[in-house]
Structure formats: structure tokens, C-alpha cells
Amino acid sequence: MSCIILEPRRHYGGVVVIWLGIAVVLLAGAAIFRIRAGRMALRAFHRSHARIDRYKLTRKAIVRETLLADAQIAAAVSEHAAESGTAEEAAWRRVETYIDEIVPFFNILTYYRFGLVVSRALLNLFYKVSAEYAGSRETELPRDSIVVYLMNHRSNADYVLVGYVLSGRVAISYAVGEWARVFPLEYIFKSFGAYFIRRKYREKLYHTVLERYVQLITRNGVTQGIFLEGGLSRDGRLGRAKIGLLDYLLGVARDPALRIGCISSQSPSTTTACSRIARCCASSMRVKGAGAHPGTCKWERS
Numbered sequence: 001m002s003c004i005i006l007e008p009r010r011h012y013g014g015v016v017v018i019w020l021g022i023a024v025v026l027l028a029g030a031a032i033f034r035i036r037a038g039r040m041a042l043r044a045f046h047r048s049h050a051r052i053d054r055y056k057l058t059r060k061a062i063v064r065e066t067l068l069a070d071a072q073i074a075a076a077v078s079e080h081a082a083e084s085g086t087a088e089e090a091a092w093r094r095v096e097t098y099i100d101e102i103v104p105f106f107n108i109l110t111y112y113r114f115g116l117v118v119s120r121a122l123l124n125l126f127y128k129v130s131a132e133y134a135g136s137r138e139t140e141l142p143r144d145s146i147v148v149y150l151m152n153h154r155s156n157a158d159y160v161l162v163g164y165v166l167s168g169r170v171a172i173s174y175a176v177g178e179w180a181r182v183f184p185l186e187y188i189f190k191s192f193g194a195y196f197i198r199r200k201y202r203e204k205l206y207h208t209v210l211e212r213y214v215q216l217i218t219r220n221g222v223t224q225g226i227f228l229e230g231g232l233s234r235d236g237r238l239g240r241a242k243i244g245l246l247d248y249l250l251g252v253a254r255d256p257a258l259r260i261g262c263i264s265s266q267s268p269s270t271t272t273a274c275s276r277i278a279r280c281c282a283s284s285m286r287v288k289g290a291g292a293h294p295g296t297c298k299w300e301r302s
Helices: 013-048 060-068 071-084 088-102 108-126 158-165 185-191 204-219 244-254 268-280
Strands: 146-151 173-176 224-227 258-263 287-290 296-301
Touching: 060 088, 060 204, 071 088, 071 204, 088 204, 108 158, 108 185, 146 158, 146 204, 158 173, 204 244, 224 244
Parallel strands: 146 224, 173 224, 258 287
Antiparallel strands: 146 296, 258 296
């Protein structure tokens, strides 16, 4: 005598429908969050009455592709491969690593909704912040000017202070050293538009990538801040300048369509530094003086 046992079939249709419903809800929630976050960012930006350099909003992937297509980087890759005896594919992977490390991803919401609120709270908690502005409507720079702020570096709080003081004018970009390449500082600084550099790394290929990135954002009008000493001042005074990033910036001066000008300043040390920079490239471009915001140098399109 045989016994046949019939088991009911398992129905997976209901489970699939449930998971599809969850996925739809999550996607819809993510879309709504992005829309609301974008609106919050725009409201915070408009309240600040500041100006954002258009190229700062360029997606990181586009900046990456621009650098990978750069002829000077390609030549540096070939030279590196020949000198080190490695394949060019390995050298290109190295370049991609450098680009991912250097290039930031500016986020309006993080900068204007989070960064400025936190910086205002911290600075006013520990310091009494006083900011004075020179110049008037008649002496403002043309809108297509490329502005570089030259600053003394007295504290790691300078990054926060500069962004706070200029928050009503412009979102500034600057170089950050290895000390900030830890979570969550790396994400925060990159979302603020800061780019990372290896200060004591001497590889030629790396410096070619860094130079071409700095010149790319300079040529596209991104406002930058440079700490002249390249590190913290030990006594608070303006120390001996390190010309690495300044030399990269001045590389755009070889373009005949640009000209450099030195802006008058109430700070004698900054005026002297700016004047020296102007003289460095006077042989390759026209020098133009103007009175405007203090402590800045500019490149102006002819």
C-alpha cells in the first residue's frame, strides 16, 4: 500500500509584491528628500546673499574626465611609466587615485545650512569675531575676475574663520593637508569645496595632477584662498612664503587672454607679497593695479 503526501505549493507572489512596494516607497522617499534638500540649500544660499562660482557646482565626474583627458597629465604618465619601468595602465590607475583624493564635491546644503551655522556657533563660543571690509561699490572687481585671497595661517581654525567671514560674499576654496584626511573631516572639507594635498610628497606625476587641477579651477574662475606660509605660523607673524601652490596658480598667467593685477591692501606684508607675485609674471603678461578688496590678487580676462 503506497501513501502519497501532497504538500501545498509555496506562493512567493505576495512576498515579491511586498518587497517591490518597499523599494518604491524608498525610491519615492529618496526623491522627495533630494527635492526638499535642494530647496533648503537654495533658501540658505539666498539668505546669505553670497556668490557661488559656477564651476564649483560642476560634478566631480566631469572634473575627473577633464583631467584624464589633459595632455600634460598624459605626458607625465608616459614619463612616469618610462622612469619607473611600470606599465602605463598602472600609472593611469595611480592618476585616478590622485584625482579621487584631490577633487572635492561642493555641496550647497552642507556649506550654507550646516557649515556656517556650526562655524558661527563655535567661533562666537570661543572668540569675539570682528571683521572689517575695505572697498566700496565703485571699486568692486569685475564679475569675471579670478580672485585669490592671500592669508596668514595662525590656527587650524583659520579654515572655519575665513569661510565664516566671507560667507556673505563668496564660497572660498582652499587646500587642506593630510591632517584632515580622516572620517568625517575629509567628507566635511570636500563638501565645503576644499581640495586635499600631500605636502611632503615629491612624486612628479602627483604634482602634475595637482597642478593641472589647481590651474583648471583657477581658469574657470573659482575663488581660492592661499595660506602663504604653507603651514601654521609659530609666532603669529607672516612667515617665509612657500611658493608651491602660488607657482601653480601663476601658471595660468602664460595664457595671453589673462592678466594679473595686485589689489591694494591695508596690510603691508600682504601688499608686499602680492606685489612680488605680480612682478614674477610681469615678463609674460600685462600688470594692472586696482583698488578693491584688501589682501587679494586677481586675474582678469582681457
